[in-house]
Amino acid sequence: xxxxxxxxxxxxxxxxxxxxxxxxxxxxxxxxxxxxxxxxxxxxxxxxxxxxxxxxxxxxxxxxxxxxxxxxxxxxxxxxxxxxxxxxxxxxxxxxxxxxxxxxxxxxxxxxxxxxxxxxxxxxxxxxxxxxxxxxxxxxxxxxxxxxxxxxxxxxxxxxxxxxxxxxxxxxxxxxxxxxxxxxxxxxxxxxxxxxxxxxxxxxxxxxxxxxxxxxxxxxxxxxxxxxxxxxxxxxxxxxxxxxxxxxxxxxxxxxxxxxxxxxxxxxxxxxxxxxxxxxxxxxxxxxxxxxxxxxxxxxxxxxxx
Ligand SMILES: [Ca+2]
Ligand SMILES: [Ca+2]
Ligand SMILES: [Zn+2]
Numbered sequence: 001x002x003x004x005x006x007x008x009x010x011x012x013x014x015x016x017x018x019x020x021x022x023x024x025x026x027x028x029x030x031x032x033x034x035x036x037x038x039x040x041x042x043x044x045x046x047x048x049x050x051x052x053x054x055x056x057x058x059x060x061x062x063x064x065x066x067x068x069x070x071x072x073x074x075x076x077x078x079x080x081x082x083x084x085x086x087x088x089x090x091x092x093x094x095x096x097x098x099x100x101x102x103x104x105x106x107x108x109x110x111x112x113x114x115x116x117x118x119x120x121x122x123x124x125x126x127x128x129x130x131x132x133x134x135x136x137x138x139x140x141x142x143x144x145x146x147x148x149x150x151x152x153x154x155x156x157x158x159x160x161x162x163x164x165x166x167x168x169x170x171x172x173x174x175x176x177x178x179x180x181x182x183x184x185x186x187x188x189x190x191x192x193x194x195x196x197x198x199x200x201x202x203x204x205x206x207x208x209x210x211x212x213x214x215x216x217x218x219x220x221x222x223x224x225x226x227x228x229x230x231x232x233x234x235x236x237x238x239x240x241x242x243x244x245x246x247x248x249x250x251x252x253x254x255x256x257x258x259x260x261x262x263x264x265x266x267x268x269x270x271x272x273x274x275x276x277x278x279x280x281x282x283x284x285x286x287x288x289x290x291x292x293x294x295x296x297x298x299x300x301x302x303x304x305x306x
Contacts, residue, residue, distance in 0.1 A: 069113055069134060069135045069136050070111060070113065070134065070265050070266055070267045071109045071111035071112075071113055071114060071115035071225070071227065071264075071266060071267070072109065072110045072111035072266050072267040072268050072271070073107060073108070073109060073110075073111075073115065073225075073258050073259055073264065073266055073272060074108045074109075074110045074258075074271050074272070074274075074294075075105060075106065075107060075108070075166070075256040075257075075258040075272065075273070075274045076105075076106040076108060076230075076256075076274055076292075077103050077104065077105055077106070077254060077256050077274060077276045077289070077292075078103070078104045078106065078289070079102075079103060079104040079234075079235055080101060080102065080103045080254070080276075080278055080287050080288065080289055081101075081102045081103075081235065081287060082099050082100070082101060082102070082244065082280070082284065082285055082286065082287050083099070083100060083102055084096055084097060084098065084099050084100075085097055085100065085102075085241075086098065086100060086241075087156065087238045087239075087241070089155070089156065092156055098243065098244070098245075099244045099284055099285070100241040100242060100243050100244060101170060101241065101242045101243075101244055101254065101278075101287065102235035102240060102241050103235055103240055103241075103242075103254065104232060104233060104234050104235050104240065105166070105168075105232070105233040105240060105256055106201075106230050106231075106232050106233075107165075107166075107195065107197070107225060107230055107231040107232075107233070107258060108203050108225075108229075108230040109203075109225040109226065109227055109228070109229055109230065110203065110228075111227055111266065111267050112227050112267075113133075113136045113139070113227055114133070114136075114139070114140070114214065114215070114224050114225065114226045114227055115132070115197065115224055115225045115264065115266075116132065116133040116142065116215075116222065116223070116224035117130050117131065117132055117148070117162055117197060117222070117223045117224060118130070118131055118133075118145065118221060118222045118223075119151060119220060119221050119222075120147070122220070122221040125151055125153075125160055125220045125221075126151070126152070126153060127150070128150065128151065129147045129149075129150060130147070130148060130149050130150050130151055130162060131145035131146060131147050131148060132145060132146060132148045132264060132265055133145050134146050134265050139227075140214060146265070148263045148264055148265070149162060149163055149164060149261075149263050150162075150163055151163065151220060152194060154194060154196070156238040156239075157196065157237065157238065159196050159218050159220065160196060160218075160220040161194035161195055161196050162194060162195055162196070162197060162223065163192065163194045164192050164193075164194065164260070164261045164263065165193055165194055165195040165258070165259065166190075166193040166195065166256060166257060166258045166259070166260060167189070167190055167192065167193060167257045167260045168189070168190035168193060168242055168254070168255070168256055168257075169186065169187075169188070169189040169190065169242070169254075169255045169257075170186075170187040170188045170189070170242045170244075170247075170252055170253070170254055170255075171185045171186055171187060171252065171253045171255060172184075172185045172186075172187060172252060172253075173251050173252060173253050173277065177251070177277065177291075178253075178295075179253035179255060179275055180253075187242075187243075187244065187245055187247050187252060188242045188243045188244070188245050189242075190239070190242065193239060195231065195233065196218035196223060197215065197218070197223040197224055197225050197231055198215045198216065198217060198218045198223060198224070198225070198231055199213045199214060199215045199216065199224075199225060199226050199229040199230075199231065200229075200230065200231050200232045201229065201230050201231075201232050202228060202229055202230070203228050203229065203230050212226070213226070213229065214226045215229075242254070244280075244284065247280060247284065248280075248284065249280050249281050249282070249283065249284060250279070250280060251277055251278065251279050251280075251290070252277070252278050252280060253275050253276070253277055253278075254275070254276045254277075254278050254289075255273065255274070255275050255276075256273070256274050256276075257272060257273045258272045258273075259272055260272070270296045270297055271294050271296070271297045272296075273294065273295060273296055274292060274293070274294055275292070275293050275294075275295055276289050276291070276292050277289070277290050277291040277292070278290065
């Protein structure tokens with residue numbers, strides 16, 4: 001079975017769960033690869049909606065118009081708290097430690113198509129390039145994929161993650177309330193944040209017509225976030241914390257920068273940074289979000305490339 005070979009490196013515990021989705025994943029992969037390989041880019045003379053055999057895959061009438069073929073990641077942050085806990089990689093649990101800021105990250109897809117990632121070589125997940133679907137024929141039928149990065153095994157989560165998905169930082173704020181981006185303004189910063197993408201919740205104001213939860217499990221061969229859905233990384237997950245490094249009571253900026261390496265293709269890259277102003281109080285034991293903004297939203301300027 002092709003399906004079982006694909007998942008030989010999975011843990012035993014994950015096998016039963018994965019077996020159910022293996023068939024689905026392979027089916028979807030097959031559809032995507034086949035339509036992409038046969039179809040290729042549309043010739044310039046191709047008129048969408050016409051029955052020209054040289055123009056589009058036989059299965060479909062037309063490709064979704066270009067602006068609608070890319071997803072749009074928009075981050076949000078919620079549920080902040082301060083706990084004297086740190087992750088212990090030996091016991092795979094949180095143990096007592098210096099106070100850290102805990103928070104939930106929401107990876108929302110506010111685009112009109114899914115953000116879908118597939119492993120090019122599902123037999124060698126650790127080294128396989130990962131591709132994103134960038135041209136959709138219809139919902140869940142991919143026409144064209146492009147390489148965007150790689151997966152890495154995540155020990156404490158027990159599954160494969162897409163690498164370099166986001167970065168988190170905690171900064172002091174200036175008098176006017178804006179984040180202090182100088183070296184001295186930095187309180188703490190995450191290592192490169194990696195994620196396993198899946199649909200964990202619907203965005204409140206999501207569009208009608210995208211009601212189905214499609215990426216229901218974090219499988220290594222195919223991961224994604226459907227249009228109008230989001231992936232929520234709860235504060236109980238390892239990685240959803242930032243050290244306070246002795247920060248005293250007052251206001252700080254918690255900054256979530258999604259796709260900070262600029263690898264993923266999106267309809268809009270200027271809404272990928274959310275700055276939550278947080279207020280620490282009661283001797284560094286309590287915290288609340290007091291404001292949020294997307295400082296680059298609608299900006300004409302290109303996103304930083306570093
Ligand atoms: Ca975006
Ligand atoms: Ca991007
Ligand atoms: Zn994970």
